[in-house]
Amino acid sequence: MTYQGSCHCGAVEFSVEGDLPSEVMECNCSHCRRKGFLLTFVPAGQFTLISGAEKLSGYRFNAHVIEHRFCAVCGTQPFAEGEQNGQPVRAINIRCVAEADLDRIKRMPVDGASF
Template sequence: MGSSDSPALAPSFDPSNAQTYHAICQCGAVRYAVTLSPPLAQQKVVECNCSICSRNGYLFVYPSREQFFLQSGEEVLRSYSFGIKRMLHKFCGTCGSAVFADPRMKEFGEKEFDLLAVNVRMFKDVKLKDLNIVPYDGWNKREFVDSEHLQTFA
């Protein structure tokens, strides 16, 4: 973000059009909640084809850091980073579930907003067939995210 290739920002948070989702890793050690605005049914859920996303089966939504609430498991979370070492992929050190990723936006000079990439596959009671899953060609792009896919449908 911050380049001319990604001009749009994430949608503004609207508490009157928001929903909280609870998530858990496979073993139950890592638990968190995330509030999405708009709700998940109106979000574009990103399926990236880069090496780590495809291997881990990530399906990402991008809430602001302020809307992510880690409830338990901070002590078992482990990080993995590769390439330019920007993205910290967080996974449960007990069961290995790929929970979320932290692009460390503020650390990399992107002051406009601060997002996390949260794996929808960890959400409780979500049916993947009901989601608006959109492909993203992360294999051929270097930017953290092409914010075009963050925009919701009107």
């Protein structure tokens, strides 16, 4: 299957090949806790940006290896671009996927604050 997500104003839309995750990462680092991210990681090849490339801004911090993408219009941060084991990945903010039932997806705590 494929699922779709968007920023709040709708300028940025994306789709992800694959099933909705049964669990997501909830991290307590200084960045994630402020933005309330619930994340799932997918290979970059399964991610398609449908619209909004021209509206996307980016934010990097710490080691600057992850590009946290956000909509310059509404400020929503629907996904991030990074690498895992040398392969490009996308971190999907599942809160931006309207069809995801957030009450039924298991939250896996990640102690990012200690990394």
